[in-house]
Amino acid sequence: DADVTQTPRNRITKTGKRIMLECSQTKGHDRMYWYRQDPGLGLRLIYYSFDVKDINKGEISDGYSVSRQAQAKFSLSLESAIPNQTALYFCATGQPNQETQYFGPGTRLLVL
Amino acid sequence: KQEVTQIPAALSVPEGENLVLNCSFTDSAIYNLQWFRQDPGKGLTSLLLIQSSQREQTSGRLNASLDKSSGRSTLYIAASQPGDSATYLCAVSKITGGGNKLTFGTGTQLKVEL
Numbered sequence: 001d002a003d004v005t006q007t008p009r010n011r012i013t014k015t016g017k018r019i020m021l022e023c024s025q026t027k028g029h030d031r032m033y034w035y036r037q038d039p040g041l042g043l044r045l046i047y048y049s050f051d052v053k054d055i056n057k058g059e060i061s062d063g064y065s066v067s068r069q070a071q072a073k074f075s076l077s078l079e080s081a082i083p084n085q086t087a088l089y090f091c092a093t094g095q096p097n098q099e100t101q102y103f104g105p106g107t108r109l110l111v112l
Numbered sequence: 113k114q115e116v117t118q119i120p121a122a123l124s125v126p127e128g129e130n131l132v133l134n135c136s137f138t139d140s141a142i143y144n145l146q147w148f149r150q151d152p153g154k155g156l157t158s159l160l161l162i163q164s165s166q167r168e169q170t171s172g173r174l175n176a177s178l179d180k181s182s183g184r185s186t187l188y189i190a191a192s193q194p195g196d197s198a199t200y201l202c203a204v205s206k207i208t209g210g211g212n213k214l215t216f217g218t219g220t221q222l223k224v225e226l
Contacts, residue, residue, distance in 0.1 A: 004155070009153075040218055041218065042116065042201070042216040042217055042218045042219065043201070043203075043214075043216040044216075045213070045214070090155060090156070092156075094212070099143075099144055099146075099161060099205065099212065100146060100158040100161055101158075101214065102158075103148075103155035103156040103157075104155050105153055105154055105155045106153070106155055
């Protein structure tokens with residue numbers, strides 16, 4: 001079984017709709033991250049969390065919110081989706097004493 | 113602001129060739145540099161991590177070098193195979209008040225043909 005899972009894997013929604021992307025991990029890591037990937041722009045950090053209830057803004061947090069109610073889960077919400085939020089979204093985990101991050105398989109989101 | 117550039121954006125080679133992927137970054141005050149592999153539908157996998165004090169790291173057919181002063185890293189793949197086909201991303205990290213922050217390049221899409 002995968003250590004970092006994301007649901008859904010693919011999602012099509014309409015402008016103005018609220019959607020939530022879920023991330024779960026079985027690695028026991030304290031740190032969790034949400035990134036988005038756009039063609040030609042690489043991965044950019046949206047939000048990150050170092051512990052339950054800890055929330056920090058990343059490079060591009062506008063239009064997004066997150067929730068970390070449990071160590072193993074970190075959810076990303078788009079309160080009112082817009083077409084330029086169409087992207088591939090990745091969740092990742094890490095530990096303070098480790099220098100790499102472990103990525104989920106990604107969620108492909110299309111906002112019409 | 114750190115900017116990470118990867119050249120070329122795409123590369124197609126015949127099986128068996130040795131190849132080099134390039135990564136450059138603008139701020140040399142990095143903590144480490146990593147090379148990731150991205151496969152469709154499978155997320156990113158870390159291949160090699162080079163500390164800022166190191167010059168290179170090797171794993172199997174892969175060798176990554178780091179020249180921090182010039183802001184460059186290369187990923188050398190020896191005797192390429194079709195299974196090496198993927199997108200390769202480099203990422204530099206910096207320790208900030210918010211922890212270890214990764215800045216990613218835009219990637220090189222590699223195709224190894226039979």
